[in-house]
Amino acid sequence: MNDIVDSAGAASPDRSSEETEAEHVRILAVKAAARFHGVDLDTETLTLDPKDPAPSSPHLVEWLRESGLWVRGIMLNFRQLMKVETTAPVVLLLRDGGAALMVSNDRDRSIIFVRDPRAPLGSAPIAVDEIQLRQVWDGAVLLIRGERDGQDVEPPFNFSLLWRMVLIEKRILRDVAISSITLTILQVLPILMIMVVLNTVIIYKSINTLILVTLIFIVCILWEALLTWGRRMMLVILSTRIDARLNLMIFDRLMTLPIDFFEKNQAGDLSYKVGQIYRVRDFITGRLLSTFIDMFMVALILPILFYLDAFLAWTILIAAGIIAVIITAFLPAIAHLTGKIIAAESLKGAVLVESIYGIRTVKALALEKVRADEWDARVAETSRLNMQMGKLSNWPVVLSLPFERYAQGGVLLLGGYIAVTSQNPLALGGLVGFMLLGGRVAGPLVSFARLIQDAQEARAAIAIVGHVLNRPTERRALNTGLRPQFRGSVAFENVTFSYEGTKTPALNKVSFAVPEGTMLGIVGRSGSGKSTVTRLLQGINREYTGAVKIDNTELREINLRHLRRSFGVVLQDNFLFRGSVRDNIIAGRPGLSFEDAIRAARLAGAEEFIERLPQGYETFIQEGSPNLSGGQKQRLAIARALIADPRLLILDEATSALDPESEALINANLLRIASNRTMVIISHRLASLVECDQILVMDSGQVVDLGKHGELVERCAIYRHLWLQQNRHMNPEGARNAPTPTLAQGD
Template sequence: MIRLRAVIAVAHFHGLELDIRDFAAEPGETVPSPATLTRWLNDQGAVAKAMRIKWRYLVRMSNSPPIVLMFRDGSAALMVNADAERGVVWLRDPLSDEGQPPVPVDEMRLSQVWTGDILLVKRRRDQSEADAPINVSWLAKMVLREKKSLRDIAISSMTLSILQIFPPLIVMQVIDRVVNNRSMATLVSIVAIVLVLSFYEILLTYGRRELTLILTTRIDTRISLHLFSRLLALPLEYFERQQTGDVIGRVMAIYKVRDFMTGRLMSTFLDLFTLVVILPFLFYLSSTLAWMTVAASGVIGLIIVVFMGPMGRIYGKLVRADMERSSVMYETVAGIRTIKTLALEPARKQEWDVRTADVVRWKLAVGRMSNWPMTLTMPLEMFINRGIILVGAYLVLTNASSVGVGALVAFMMLGSRVASPLTNLAKLLDDMNEVTTSLGEAGSVLNQPTETKALTTGMRPRIKGALSFIDVNFSYPGSTTKALNDVCFEIPAGTMLGLVGRSGSGKSTVTRLLQGVSRSYTGYLKLDGVDLREINLTHLRRSFGVVLQDNFLFRGTIRDNITAGRPGLTIDDVVRAARLAGAEEFIERMPAGYETWIEEGSTNISGGQRQRLAIARAVISDPKLMILDEATSALDPESEALVNANLERIGKGRTMVIVSHRLSSLVNCDQILVMERGEVADIGPHEVLLERCSIYRTLWMQQNRHTSSRSARNDEAAPLIAEGD
């Protein structure tokens, strides 16, 4: 991994903080290649370029930023300076301390280990493609990146357009010369030419289709990768405020734009090559008929432009109605267990019927509105396809034009090819309504502020677990009351901290701020003396182990779920984590053990088993700070007792923040923080809080009332028994 360390050191020089755990090697690569490293750096927000150069060029690269030199044994070094006159370069070991002086190396020594490959890295100064707004310009740049494919398609289209001129010309010659002069030899020659031209036209058409298919596939892949990355970069707060089905529907609308750009738009522009080549030839055959064709097509375009505004407004309402219906479908499928349990099928069906009625109503309105321009343009299309030949025949019969019979037939053959791209170009404007609406819907999600900067920049300190809240205030968006109000407390590393309080007191808000879910708080929240907002968000979350009240398990094996955050860990690590979480005993009873498949929704395991697997997933990375937010609430008493017994073992050497309504599970905590209406009511050990904190004492008495009653009954029964004796 020396090459990775070298790359990370160069990125650090340019102000980019990279995490080696973000790197994914290509399949079969034991040592990352320059191409793989370049791809990774570009994805992380840098500008990287790998190249192979000779010594005479390398030695001239003086006063340049550090350059990564690749060695034959799979390692690397950093070139920090060069001197062409002395014929040496200065290298530094990427694993050594930055203060260590570099070593001068000449050509002979370097040639024994150097492959000739170097990696140049700099920080991207402009707005990266991954962070650019999702709009028409963004999509156009995605398409224009395929310059080579576009060039080949353009050349093949232009060639095809030229070849399409020859068949009408040949037909004109057949009519004017072969038929009139009855020349068999000329006919044979023309047939041979037609066969040759037809062969090349078929070959070029196949090639253009292949190139277009490759182009659209590459664009589709790039768009899909960017959209999913952008979606993952959105903050959790956004997803909590939005309906999942609505978010999915809006994001998927981008594929309508993709289909338009790689389908109708591309085919229309390809046909424009035909227009550019053939239209001048039509004016050569008959300017009168050519102007009629252009004028009719222009009127078609004008009609469509007039209807664009009303069509766009109605189509936007159709898209929104369709997304609302999709949200109902998603919620129904996601909550089918609740629907079946409570017999909510009639209510959901009624909701679906209402949404479907809205979709049908707006779809009918869109169809009726689009029917008008189609009806108005139909006579003009008929005139282009049928009326032109009648006008041409009239001009021939009245000798009003020099157009002959052969020229008239040739004009009709070429005219149909010209009219199609002209009318398609006009109809293209009509499609812009759907495209603009779909792009706006997708942009309303994907153009939300992302966590990209917080995920890729910031400090990466070594986490120990000391926490301090200093006058922390926080309010949820749209709320008029503070969720946290001047919260102040401090705990050293390795402390087991319990969080208690009534519902809505701010317990979960504290854990959300610790995880970096919300960063819009005021005051200071410090981890090991460093403000949480200054720490790289990815590094922060990977340093934490989090177990929630309702944990999600992915479809896959138990082993895959436990190692979800660290896929490279061994089965020994999995077993150790399962043992800590108290999950080992039920896993070993399963037929396939750690290879047991977990179905979607975790339907084949119990809630308590799911919770223990989540705990195992959290502890396998050996985090220095763990957050358990009602982690044992779904467990049965036996499982809860088992997990609580392991908590001391789990918390050994790490900071634990445990949120629980069951105070009995927090008795052994070093400190218990009592929250009340977003404020700190008290903090201290269990025995101290029982004496001085009335809120804690009340909660404890409420939960242990049955124990107190039993003790009181026993105290009353004891004297009676004594008297009986």
């Protein structure tokens, strides 16, 4: 057994020593299981923590999911393992960091058959019983399945989805229900004891009965306290788990939404809308759950009330029904106003986030008063609507109050009248008990009636959150498609693309080809389609006609996550995350070493300034990176793009906002950066593109020319005009007299 599963064992002679040394046995096991489902995993996409002695289950699960496989990392005992279907290999994660593949089991003999992932293909598995397996295995397994039809289809975010999240915790719900029923009985018993004291102990002066009732009362109190503590803990666990699932689901969906969705929606608006999920969570784990728990008490107490006095019991139910009618009558108006409040709060949040995000511009242009006026207007609008909501929601409370007070105490007056006038009056103990029990029933019944209003508000919140989370995602493109090893050739074949809501195409029948290893510059006036070319290359926009090919493979057939991980992109305004300089450089590949970060920084020309920072690579970058200059941030962004050694690197106006010194430093490293990779550089500054192998000239969404710098100066009017404009100091007379070319003059 140990020879088969020991992660430190010798390599199989049928496998190369290079492969065994390069890949951990757990990685080999996962790759073998994935290969069974027709998926060849790329180890370059695996993120590992250098501190972990072996690949952890969460990292392996993430790797498999990103590769389009269904996977669950769970803990099983041997008996549960025997019940697992073995139509596909099951990965057993061993205690010492190793792994084994369970290929079958024999339930009659209580044994499983395992195989070493390093063993040659076709080798016979070894039979292992429970005692042998327990010596090396703690229960961790990976269950892997192939890609299923509809796997990429997102279930709509609605109440049904949230309720299924709650029902996952069936055991906790069962225990809460049992404890609630028991607590209800314990809460009713003291009232029944009061009835006994009033009807028996006081009238007959029975001390023995009083002692017995007292002992039972004390036991009930202690038991109730213990059960209350247990139920509260279970509710805390339930709420925490649901909250965690909601947070994970929300962030996962947000990260799979396409970029253009975020470009069309304000960050503050999105933040507020998504934040409404916590209102829904509070409704489900708070009011909804507590009301249903209280209904256990109603179900137990109502028969007792009808037993004591049916007439009084009916009056309590009628009072609760009237309260429900009153609340229901106000629901449409409340729902309409709730929608207005959510919309107003969303706009207010957008103003706040926008003002904070653009605080430098606000300060630079002295816009504090302008932004404050807009904020005041939003606050005034939300305050007005909240005031309306307060006035409106006050009416059902006021109108319901008399009926609620009757159910809680007024029944005593009616019961007293019946006791005085009836020939068969209710005993004193029975009357007091009825009042106390009726109060216990009235609260849950009123809460149940008000639950309708809360449900309406939760429904509105679900609709608001669904407006964001139910948008089409990129999940199918992220989880499916080809994962080729890129060389770097790029070809556009008759590509036409228009942005949503525009009539003029951003690209109009664009065709060009770039061999691998080429440094391609793209120039043109604003709006010519330069950045659109790079957006299509990154798979940001995929609704084009024609073909965009990478190494002769249509881009839409390539796995989107694989495509983006294989490319490097540097934008004009790059975002650096809070954390150290090293963390930002290896952000795309957290498992890489410190030496890899140094190598990328050196190639990007960033090593020189990093070493001058107070703590070097461990210098902490604050939010917005105020402790770095524009040139330093840009060089860090280039290092971050280079850390994975991409076969295609895109620089989209990466130097346009830099000072001359920073731009010169980056341009000086371009040839080194471009070595053994394809580079696409967009720049308004033609001087930075002179060394490019090819320069693509665009205008009005069309390709005007493609060639080297010298060739374009001679034959392309648009390029020559741009060149003379930017170099007028070298030929002032020619630049002044040069006519502005049109597209027709471009060739």
